[in-house]
Amino acid sequence: MDNYEIIRRPVITEMVYDLIEKENKVVFEVAKDANKYMIKRAVQELYNVRVAKVNTLITPKGVKRAICKLTKEYVAYDLAVDLSLFG
Numbered sequence: 001m002d003n004y005e006i007i008r009r010p011v012i013t014e015m016v017y018d019l020i021e022k023e024n025k026v027v028f029e030v031a032k033d034a035n036k037y038m039i040k041r042a043v044q045e046l047y048n049v050r051v052a053k054v055n056t057l058i059t060p061k062g063v064k065r066a067i068c069k070l071t072k073e074y075v076a077y078d079l080a081v082d083l084s085l086f087g
Contacts, residue, residue, distance in 0.1 A: 001031065001033075001034065001038065003041075003042040003045055003046050004046075005031055006030055006031050006034045006038055006039060006042040007028050007030055007039070007042050007043060007046060008028070008029045008030060008031065009028065009029050010026065010027065010028055010029075010080075010083045010085055011027040011028060011029055011065060012085055013027075016085075019067065019076075020076045020077055020080050020085075021076075021077065023069065023076075024069060024070050024072075024074075024075065024076045025067050025068060025069045025070070025076055026043075026067075026068050026070065026076050026079055026080060026083075027065055027066065027067050027068070028043070028065065028066050028068065029063055029064070029065055030056070030064050030065065030066045031064070032058075032062075032064045034064070034066075036054040036055075036056060036066075039054050039056070039066045039068070040054050040068070043066075043068050047079055047082070047083075049070055049071075049074040049079055050070065050071040050073065050074055051068045051069065051070060051071070052069045052070065052071045053068075053069040054066055054067070054068050054069075055067045055069075
């Protein structure tokens with residue numbers, strides 16, 4: 001599976017803003033059949049960051065999301081700015 005098929009788009013909510021600022025995490029909507037290893041590799045290759053941990057969840061609407069915690073040397077806020085999440 002291609003990295004662009006795995007990572008569909010970044011998620012923008014108020015909860016995500018708090019995760020970015022306080023916990024150094026970024027949230028993506030991902031393919032439903034992607035596992036944590038595939039998601040981690042795709043984020044690292046697409047955005048040139050190191051991912052420490054990936055948590056996944058499926059929303060009540062059936063959308064799979066991945067919460068990616070970045071390592072200390074990378075700042076989630078900088079990645080969010082690159083992804084145009086902040087105006």
